[in-house]
Amino acid sequence: MEYKPTIGLEIHVQLATKTKIFCGCSTEFGAEPNTNVCPVCLGLPGALPVLNEKVVEYGTKLGLALNMHINKTSTFYRKNYFYPDLPKGYQITQYSIPIASEGFLEVKTSKSKKKIRILRGHIEEDSGKSIHTGDITESEYSYIDFNRSGVPLMEIVTYPDIETAEEAYEFLVLLRKTVRYLGVSSGDMEKGALRCDVNISVSKGETLGTKVEIKNLNSFRSVRRALEFEINRQIETLKKGGKIVQETRHLDERTGETKPMRTKEELNDYRYFPEPDLPPLILTDEYIEKIKETIPELPNEKEERFVKEYGISEDYAHEITASIEVAEYFEEAAKLTGKPKEVSNYLMVNIMKFINENGKNIKEITFGAKEFKELLDLIDSKTISKNIAKSVLEESLSSGKTPSQIVEEKGLKQITDTGEIEKVIDEVIKENPKPVSQYLNGKKQVMGFLIGQIMKKTKGKANPKIASKILIEKLNALK
Amino acid sequence: MDLKKYEKLAALNLSEEEEKRISKDLTDIINYFEILKEVNTDNVEPLVYTKGAKLFMRKDEKQKSLNKESLKKNRELFNGNFYKVKKIIGD
Ligand SMILES: [Zn+2]
Numbered sequence: 044m045e046y047k048p049t050i051g052l053e054i055h056v057q058l059a060t061k062t063k064i065f066c067g068c069s070t071e072f073g074a075e076p077n078t079n080v081c082p083v084c085l086g087l088p089g090a091l092p093v094l095n096e097k098v099v100e101y102g103t104k105l106g107l108a109l110n111m112h113i114n115k116t117s118t119f120y121r122k123n124y125f126y127p128d129l130p131k132g133y134q135i136t137q138y139s140i141p142i143a144s145e146g147f148l149e150v151k152t153s154k155s156k157k158k159i160r161i162l163r164g165h166i167e168e169d170s171g172k173s174i175h176t177g178d179i180t181e182s183e184y185s186y187i188d189f190n191r192s193g194v195p196l197m198e199i200v201t202y203p204d205i206e207t208a209e210e211a212y213e214f215l216v217l218l219r220k221t222v223r224y225l226g227v228s229s230g231d232m233e234k235g236a237l238r239c240d241v242n243i244s245v246s247k248g249e250t251l252g253t254k255v256e257i258k259n260l261n262s263f264r265s266v267r268r269a270l271e272f273e274i275n276r277q278i279e280t281l282k283k284g285g286k287i288v289q290e291t292r293h294l295d296e297r298t299g300e301t302k303p304m305r306t307k308e309e310l311n312d313y314r315y316f317p318e319p320d321l322p323p324l325i326l327t328d329e330y331i332e333k334i335k336e337t338i339p340e341l342p343n344e345k346e347e348r349f350v351k352e353y354g355i356s357e358d359y360a361h362e363i364t365a366s367i368e369v370a371e372y373f374e375e376a377a378k379l380t381g382k383p384k385e386v387s388n389y390l391m392v393n394i395m396k397f398i399n400e401n402g403k404n405i406k407e408i409t410f411g412a413k414e415f416k417e418l419l420d421l422i423d424s425k426t427i428s429k430n431i432a433k434s435v436l437e438e439s440l441s442s443g444k445t446p447s448q449i450v451e452e453k454g455l456k457q458i459t460d461t462g463e464i465e466k467v468i469d470e471v472i473k474e475n476p477k478p479v480s481q482y483l484n485g486k487k488q489v490m491g492f493l494i495g496q497i498m499k500k501t502k503g504k505a506n507p508k509i510a511s512k513i514l515i516e517k518l519n520a521l522k
Numbered sequence: 523m524d525l526k527k528y529e530k531l532a533a534l535n536l537s538e539e540e541e542k543r544i545s546k547d548l549t550d551i552i553n554y555f556e557i558l559k560e561v562n563t564d565n566v567e568p569l570v571y572t573k574g575a576k577l578f579m580r581k582d583e584k585q586k587s588l589n590k591e592s593l594k595k596n597r598e599l600f601n602g603n604f605y606k607v608k609k610i611i612g613d
Contacts, residue, residue, distance in 0.1 A: 060582050061582050061583070062583065067585025068587045069584055076604055077593060077603060077605065078587060081585070094577060094578075094579045123531070184606045186602075186605070186607075187604055188604060314531070317571070322571050322572075322576060322577040323577065
């Protein structure tokens, strides 16, 4: 029997509100330390929390998008522990009844489609940030920046339905897409707007193995690497007759190995109790309905629709819908040109390459749906060949000029005037007696060479279909 | 009751005499709950919040944060741009 991994994720999503969850301080990232603080988020005695309604809105929205049930009554709790960056000595969070429970996301991997169930989603406040200067173990003090203290989070906890590193990775990718589609979070892992802890065990039978937690994974790649390493480590340990220790580990980014971490809370006793400063949060059916109406088409739905409606490949649909901006760009151009396949090709091959190489955003480029139509019309009317179209597109992307402008200025118009093409062909036949006689002796492959010569003389502007038709006629006439 | 455990959770370091006193206080409090337990609450919904208390929410609008000069007045706690906190057990 094979060892089977069992993996669960705990993800903190930073909600993109302007102000903190319980006070009016700004949530701006990267502000000068301790400039966005007030008595509430510093935990000064007597200060009272007042809930930000946007946090409730975003939490509800995200819950609904993750197919969760929204609890009409949810409550706030105090989670008590001592840590320098937690000024009140407790974190205000949700506990017994969170704002959202029981949902799922359907994740696609290279092998299959799978529903990953979500246990709960609760809203809570973030802690401050300890700044370590010098030697951490030597210093008698911690230095704290409380700008992050009170920034709103939604914690998403999955069921242990995940069985591979790839599934975990794809879940996170889809979650990030979803929060971005909704506009409830930037989803930037590098900026801490999405943080992921994983729980993992391996076992052979029904009884689950000993659970190990991996904390502080700060990129999608780290999650995947940490899980790949840890699955392997646990299986190898068990195969050798060893035991898995229940512990918290972290990923060493340099080596890709997970290592045991010294934990701050050996006593895992948070003594949760209801937050007396905040009465229950009560949501009406009308409120939930109203939020539901603001949910846009979600990534998976959009992807499926693009395949069905526009007939583009599943891979392209997946990549195009990775970003809502790219998806909107595609759809606008596909509709205006009526040529979704061509649009998807140029978009994924040429435009995305330009964007990635130049560190641009799709919204920043001047080549939009209108320019797309112009370009495809130029091909359609045989004004330019597909080959030339590519260079026109590239030129348009970098210079900002329209396709017709470029064709005009550079004289790229395809030659469809048969008289002009005939003239060139006559020259080519005259200048290449050897290939011509080879052709006449039945060596058809030299056609390619002769067409190449015609293209060279016309700088690629001859219409290849017309050119080859005339060439064959002329060669046959020589027989 | 394991007083040591709660001392640790509350980050307190009690003297032997304090331990004795607090231990007695806590035992009295717990015994008081034993009396309350005798009341029949079979058909009573648990009451967590004051009845009718309503949750007020605020709009997502910025309010003035504290100015740094006022933070700096507390020299004990504030150092440079940061709050300075003594390391806590378990940290
Ligand atoms: Zn504040």
